[in-house]
Amino acid sequence: MGKTFKRPEALSEMDSHYCPGCTHGVAHRLVAEVIDELGIRGRTVGIAPVGCAVLAYNYFTFDFQEAAHGRAPAMATGIKRVRPDLAVFTYQGDGDLASIGMGEIIHAANRGEKFTTVFINNAVYGMTGGQMAPTTMPGQRTTTSPFGRDVKDVGMPIKVSELLASLQTPAYITRQSVIKPKYIVKAKKAIKKAFEYQIEGRCFSFVELVSTCPTNWGLTPVEAVKWAEETLIPYYPLGELKNPEQAEGGSDAK
Numbered sequence: 001m002g003k004t005f006k007r008p009e010a011l012s013e014m015d016s017h018y019c020p021g022c023t024h025g026v027a028h029r030l031v032a033e034v035i036d037e038l039g040i041r042g043r044t045v046g047i048a049p050v051g052c053a054v055l056a057y058n059y060f061t062f063d064f065q066e067a068a069h070g071r072a073p074a075m076a077t078g079i080k081r082v083r084p085d086l087a088v089f090t091y092q093g094d095g096d097l098a099s100i101g102m103g104e105i106i107h108a109a110n111r112g113e114k115f116t117t118v119f120i121n122n123a124v125y126g127m128t129g130g131q132m133a134p135t136t137m138p139g140q141r142t143t144t145s146p147f148g149r150d151v152k153d154v155g156m157p158i159k160v161s162e163l164l165a166s167l168q169t170p171a172y173i174t175r176q177s178v179i180k181p182k183y184i185v186k187a188k189k190a191i192k193k194a195f196e197y198q199i200e201g202r203c204f205s206f207v208e209l210v211s212t213c214p215t216n217w218g219l220t221p222v223e224a225v226k227w228a229e230e231t232l233i234p235y236y237p238l239g240e241l242k243n244p245e246q247a248e249g250g251s252d253a254k
């Protein structure tokens with residue numbers, strides 16, 4: 001009997017360590033499917049973050065490097081500049097990318113480095129026990145904001161995609177989600193487009209994925225999806241913020 005749904009070749013057979021209801025696994029699968037479809041497994045290099053996806057290199061069947069916390073864009077820059085024939089991507093959480101690594105990602109995007117970033121926005125530091133991240137929602141309780149994020153003290157959550165889209169350098173910037181099938185279908189298309197832009201040598205490409213962390217949100221997997229849809233997505237609206245065609249044909253590129 002033929003299989004209609006099988007494991008992508010780019011995904012290994014190792015069981016993942018992710019918690020029930022965590023969407024890191026969905027994001028991994030989408031990346032693996034795209035790499036299979038583009039036929040680039042033999043020339044892809046991923047950069048693993050420090051965060052819950054620190055073991056990502058075990059779950060894919062292509063080359064991986066491990067970067068220090070927040071430094072994946074620097075490593076991707078080096079690899080891509082030395083080997084422009086490779087498809088290089090970083091996979092980073094919001095603690096990694098939007099806190100300690102904020103400078104790295106802004107400058108890589110502004111330089112127009114031709115790699116791809118998959119940015120997992122789950123509104124907390126997952127691996128270290130659910131501390132407040134730059135993306136934590138106003139009033140959201142975390143281990144370091146037990147009374148809820150107080151925006152008077154720490155400011156509003158940072159919308160990383162909007163920040164990067166404000167740079168004049170041509171880029172592909174999009175925010176999608178992996179919390180429900182209707183979003184997952186679009187997220188996969190966006191990831192594919194991001195890799196295609198990179199392979200064509202067009203631009204830096206960035207896919208934010210609104211994700212879940214039921215463990216640190218203190219919710220069941222089902223409650224986590226509901227909370228993400230009702231609270232995160234209205235603040236972090238889904239859709240394309242910038243693409244290289246705009247810059248090539250538009251006034252911003254002057």
Ligand SMILES: Cc1ncc(C[n+]2csc(CCOP(=O)(O)OP(=O)(O)O)c2C)c(N)n1
Nearest residue numbers: 050051052069093094095096124125126127
């Ligand atoms: C230089 C450095 N600072 C801090 C840490 C501790 N640390 C490990 S993972 C992490 C946060 C990870 O959160 P995030 O990037 O949001 O990923 P998630 O676990 O939610 O997927 C931190 C602060 C570290 N390993 N190295």
Ligand code: SF4
Nearest residue numbers: 018019022052126213
């Ligand atoms: S702690 Fe959160 S981000 Fe980490 S594996 Fe568990 S659910 Fe996923």
